[in-house]
Amino acid sequence: MSEAAENLSAQDLIAYLAQQENKTLLRFLTCGSVDDGKSTLIGRLLYDTKLLFDDQLATLERDSKKHGTVGEDIDFALLVDGLEAEREQGITIDVAYRFFTTDKRKFIVADTPGHEQYTRNMATGASTADLAILLVDARKGILTQTRRHAFIASLLGIRHVVVAVNKIDLVDYSQDIFEKIRDDFAEFARNFGFKQIVAIPLSARFGDNVIARSERTPWYKGPTLLDHLETVEVEDEQLAKPFRMAVQWVNRPNLDFRGFSGTIASGTVRPGDRIVVAASGRTSTVARIVTADGDLDVAGAGDAVTLTLADEIDISRGDLLVAATDQPEVADQFAAHVIWMHEDHLLPGRPYLVKIGTRTVTAQVTEIKHKIDVNTLDHLAAKELGLNEVAVCNFSLSQPVGFDAYTANRETGAFIIIDRLSNATVGAGMIMFGLRRATNIHLQALDVNKAARANLKGQKPVILWFTGLSGAGKSTIANIVEKYLLAQGRHTYMLDGDNVRHGLNRDLGFTEADRVENIRRVAEVSKLMIDAGLIVLVSFISPFRAERRMARELVEEGEFIEVFCDTPLAIAESRDPKGLYKKARAGQIKNFTGIDSPYEPPENPEIRLESGTKSVELLAEEVIALLRSRGVIV
Amino acid sequence: MSPDRKSHLKRLEDESIHIIREVASEFRNPVMLYSIGKDSSVMLHLAAKAFYPAPPPFPLMHVDTTWKFREMIRFRDETAKRLGFNLIVHTNQDGLAQNINPFDHGSSYYTNVMKTDALKQALTKYGFDAAFGGARRDEEKSRAKERIFSFRTANHGWDPKKQRPELWNIYNTRVAPGESIRVFPISNWTELDIWQYIMLEDIPIVPLYYAAMRPVVERGGQLIMVDDERLPLEPGEVPQERLVRFRTLGCYPLTAAIESDAATLPEIVREMLVARTSERSGRLIDHDEAGSMEKKKREGYF
Numbered sequence: 001m002s003e004a005a006e007n008l009s010a011q012d013l014i015a016y017l018a019q020q021e022n023k024t025l026l027r028f029l030t031c032g033s034v035d036d037g038k039s040t041l042i043g044r045l046l047y048d049t050k051l052l053f054d055d056q057l058a059t060l061e062r063d064s065k066k067h068g069t070v071g072e073d074i075d076f077a078l079l080v081d082g083l084e085a086e087r088e089q090g091i092t093i094d095v096a097y098r099f100f101t102t103d104k105r106k107f108i109v110a111d112t113p114g115h116e117q118y119t120r121n122m123a124t125g126a127s128t129a130d131l132a133i134l135l136v137d138a139r140k141g142i143l144t145q146t147r148r149h150a151f152i153a154s155l156l157g158i159r160h161v162v163v164a165v166n167k168i169d170l171v172d173y174s175q176d177i178f179e180k181i182r183d184d185f186a187e188f189a190r191n192f193g194f195k196q197i198v199a200i201p202l203s204a205r206f207g208d209n210v211i212a213r214s215e216r217t218p219w220y221k222g223p224t225l226l227d228h229l230e231t232v233e234v235e236d237e238q239l240a241k242p243f244r245m246a247v248q249w250v251n252r253p254n255l256d257f258r259g260f261s262g263t264i265a266s267g268t269v270r271p272g273d274r275i276v277v278a279a280s281g282r283t284s285t286v287a288r289i290v291t292a293d294g295d296l297d298v299a300g301a302g303d304a305v306t307l308t309l310a311d312e313i314d315i316s317r318g319d320l321l322v323a324a325t326d327q328p329e330v331a332d333q334f335a336a337h338v339i340w341m342h343e344d345h346l347l348p349g350r351p352y353l354v355k356i357g358t359r360t361v362t363a364q365v366t367e368i369k370h371k372i373d374v375n376t377l378d379h380l381a382a383k384e385l386g387l388n389e390v391a392v393c394n395f396s397l398s399q400p401v402g403f404d405a406y407t408a409n410r411e412t413g414a415f416i417i418i419d420r421l422s423n424a425t426v427g428a429g430m431i432m433f434g435l436r437r438a439t440n441i442h443l444q445a446l447d448v449n450k451a452a453r454a455n456l457k458g459q460k461p462v463i464l465w466f467t468g469l470s471g472a473g474k475s476t477i478a479n480i481v482e483k484y485l486l487a488q489g490r491h492t493y494m495l496d497g498d499n500v501r502h503g504l505n506r507d508l509g510f511t512e513a514d515r516v517e518n519i520r521r522v523a524e525v526s527k528l529m530i531d532a533g534l535i536v537l538v539s540f541i542s543p544f545r546a547e548r549r550m551a552r553e554l555v556e557e558g559e560f561i562e563v564f565c566d567t568p569l570a571i572a573e574s575r576d577p578k579g580l581y582k583k584a585r586a587g588q589i590k591n592f593t594g595i596d597s598p599y600e601p602p603e604n605p606e607i608r609l610e611s612g613t614k615s616v617e618l619l620a621e622e623v624i625a626l627l628r629s630r631g632v633i634v
Numbered sequence: 635m636s637p638d639r640k641s642h643l644k645r646l647e648d649e650s651i652h653i654i655r656e657v658a659s660e661f662r663n664p665v666m667l668y669s670i671g672k673d674s675s676v677m678l679h680l681a682a683k684a685f686y687p688a689p690p691p692f693p694l695m696h697v698d699t700t701w702k703f704r705e706m707i708r709f710r711d712e713t714a715k716r717l718g719f720n721l722i723v724h725t726n727q728d729g730l731a732q733n734i735n736p737f738d739h740g741s742s743y744y745t746n747v748m749k750t751d752a753l754k755q756a757l758t759k760y761g762f763d764a765a766f767g768g769a770r771r772d773e774e775k776s777r778a779k780e781r782i783f784s785f786r787t788a789n790h791g792w793d794p795k796k797q798r799p800e801l802w803n804i805y806n807t808r809v810a811p812g813e814s815i816r817v818f819p820i821s822n823w824t825e826l827d828i829w830q831y832i833m834l835e836d837i838p839i840v841p842l843y844y845a846a847m848r849p850v851v852e853r854g855g856q857l858i859m860v861d862d863e864r865l866p867l868e869p870g871e872v873p874q875e876r877l878v879r880f881r882t883l884g885c886y887p888l889t890a891a892i893e894s895d896a897a898t899l900p901e902i903v904r905e906m907l908v909a910r911t912s913e914r915s916g917r918l919i920d921h922d923e924a925g926s927m928e929k930k931k932r933e934g935y936f
Binding site: 094105127291411415416423425 | 772803834
C-alpha cells in the first residue's frame, strides 16, 4: 500500500483515494485455546500488511527482548497484548479490537482469549463479527476448547468459519494431519448452522499461507488466509429480511417536524411503505427518509436515518417500527439462550432489566429449562446459572415487546441483561421463540388450540422419539414408559412399526426413499398428536439424522425428545428378537440397518440409554426422570 | 447510495451516529468533549448529522490547559459558533494559580493537573453523567481494549478488569448517581479513515495540520513549535523557520511537528500512507513510561 501511494501523481492519488473510500468492511474474530497463537497471527497480519510503523516496531523489538517468549525473534503476540497485566503474564485477558486494511478491504479484528473463564469475552467479540477464525494447534488437533468456541460462534449466529490449522511447521507440514483436523472439524460442526467452513494450514510465526502461499505446503490448493478474508462474501443477509427499526430518538426541532431516528436493523424502507408500531399495532405510511445529506429514496439495514410518517401516531423511544406486510412476534414471554457473564449467579424469579433494541424493561427468568455443557453440548438440569454458563431460559417481561427469533434476525432477536442494583451487564440473550400462555391477553380465551387441549389434560405435549438398531430395546422401554404415564393419568399414544406399517404406511417398502417417507409420515402424525395435546411415544429405527432432525423441526423447541437406545450391533444381533438379523445375514432381507444399510447415531440426543448393558426397567426410569426434570410430568 | 455494498466509511459513520443518539436518549446530562483536533472535528460533524435537522442536544466542553496552540483556540471558537453548539471552557484554576507548566513540573505531573484533574473537576462541577471523547482504538494498546461505553467510578477511575461486556450494538447506559460513562463514538475508526472522511465530507480542520513555515526549535530529535513567548529557550537555541505541520495536536510544548510540504488534504493522506512512524509518536506524554496510557486512564484521563 505505502509503495503504491508513494509513486502516484496528484491526479492518480485522488483516484486511488476514491477507490480506497469504496472498500468494504469485514469484521472477524479470532479464537483458540491458550498458546494456539491467536495474538501471534494477528501480529503477523499487521506486520505483513505493513501496518506497523517504525516506532511501533522499535517498541516491539525492545519488548520482545524483555518479555518475549521466542528467543531473539520478534514476538508478535506482544503487539496485541495491550494491558500491562497481560504482558506480564503472557496471556490475553480481554477483547481487543485491531484494525488493518488492504487495497480490497478494511478489517476489524476482535482478538478474544481462549481461557475458560472468559467465554463472555468470546461471545462479546462474536456478537459483532461476520466471520470467525478458529485456531487449532496442528500438534494437538481438535480440542474441547475448539468445540466450545465453535459452539459459541454458532450460538452467536456466525455463519462463516475459518479453521486455521496453525503451527503446521511443527508437524513437518503434514498433509495427513491437516486433513484429519479439517475432517474432524467438519464432522462435529455439521449441525452448527455454519454456511461455510474453510480450513487453511498455516504458521503464524513464520507466515506460511498467511499472506503468501507457502512452498512448504504444495499439496494445499486453497486460498491463503488473507486471500480468503479479502474475498469471502459476507453478503448482507440483513437487507433481504423484513424491515425493522428500533426508534432511538424522537426528533422534534419545531412543531412542523416530527421524525423518528434510528438505525435500520433489517430490510429496506421507501417513502410510501406501510409500517406498523410492533407493540401497539398502530400503522402509518413512511413520508420521508431524512438524513443530513438529503432525503433518501430508499434506505436499508445498517443505515442511521430519521423517518417521518404520514399520520400523527403515538411513537416513542423503544418502539420497534416494522413492515406492515411482515411483522415480528409480540409477546411478554419468550424462551431464549442465555450466556451468563457475571460472578453473581442468575436466579430465576429475581427481577433484572432486559434491554432489547432500544427498549429497557424489567424481566425475570421464570424457569431455567436446561443448561448446556459448552464442551459436550449435553443438556443439564439447573436451578441457577454461574459465570460463563449457557442455558435455555424462559423469560417473563413487564410489558410486551416486538422481536424475531435470533436465528432469523440477529438484530431484533438479541438482548442484554442488566443487574438492577449494580447496573452491571450480567448476561446476553438470544431469543428462540415467544411463549403464549393462556393468560396472554392477546389470545382469545375461547380459542381451541394446542395449549387449550393440553391444559384440559393437565399436561405438556412432547414427542419421545426412540431411535436405535433393531433389537436395541426401543419398543420394550417405550412400553414401560407409556404404562407408567398411563398410571399417572397422562394421555399418551404409541407409534411403532406394528401399528403404522400395517395401515398408514403399508404402501412403503425398505428402500432408502421409502424409509425416509416412512419417517416423514410418522413425524407428521406425531405433530398432529402434539397439537392434540398428547404425549407421543415413537419407536422407529429411524436410522438417518436428517429425518430425525426434520421431525424435530416440525414441532416447537422442547417438544421433541430424542431417546437414543445405544446398543452395540453385536449385542442387538445376539438378541435378534424377531430373527431379522439372521435373515439379513443370509441375504434374505435387503437394506437392513446395521448390516447393509447405515445407522447414523444421534449427535446430541436429549437422552442416551445404555441399552446394551442396563436393564429396561432402569432405562425406563431414566426416561421418566428426564420427563420430570423437563416439567412434562410432575 | 445504494443500500447494498456499503463502503467502510458509511458503515463507520452509521455506527457512530447510532452511538451518539443512544447517549443523547439515555443520559440525563451528556457533554461532548472537544479537543479541537481532527478526530474531535469528525466527532462534531457526526453529532451534527445524527440529530439533523435539530441541533445536537448537548453542549461542547473544552478543557483548556492554557498551553494550546493559539490557532487551536481561534478555530475552537469559530467552530462552536458555526455549528451552533453551546461551548463550555474549563481550566483548572488551582493549577493556573500555582503556574503548573510542562517545563518546571514535567509533562507527567502537568498533564495530571491541567488535563486529568481539570477534566474531573469539570465533570463534577456540571454533573455530566456521560462525556463523549474522540479517542480511537488504533491509537494505543490500552485503548484497543476499552469499550465504546467506558464505565467510570464516582472518582472517574477506569478499571480495565471490570469492564462491562459490550455485545451487538446494545449499550448498557445505566449508572448510579455520581458515576459516569465516557463514550467513544469513533472507537473503530483509524487515522486513515479519519482523513478520508474529512476529505469526503469537506470538514474544516485547524490549519496547523497543513504544512507552513513555522518557528521551531529542535529538542531530543523532536521539533517543538515556538507558539508564544512562554517557551523557555535553552542556551544557544534559536527558533528557525521550517516547513512543518502537525499530525496530532495537543499542548504545543508537548506536541512535536514533522517536517512536511503537505499543504492539501490529498497530500496529507499521501504522506500518511507512506509514513513510517505512528501519529502518537509526536505525543511526548505517551513515552514517559511503559503502560503510561493505561495508568493515566485508570486515574481518569481520557
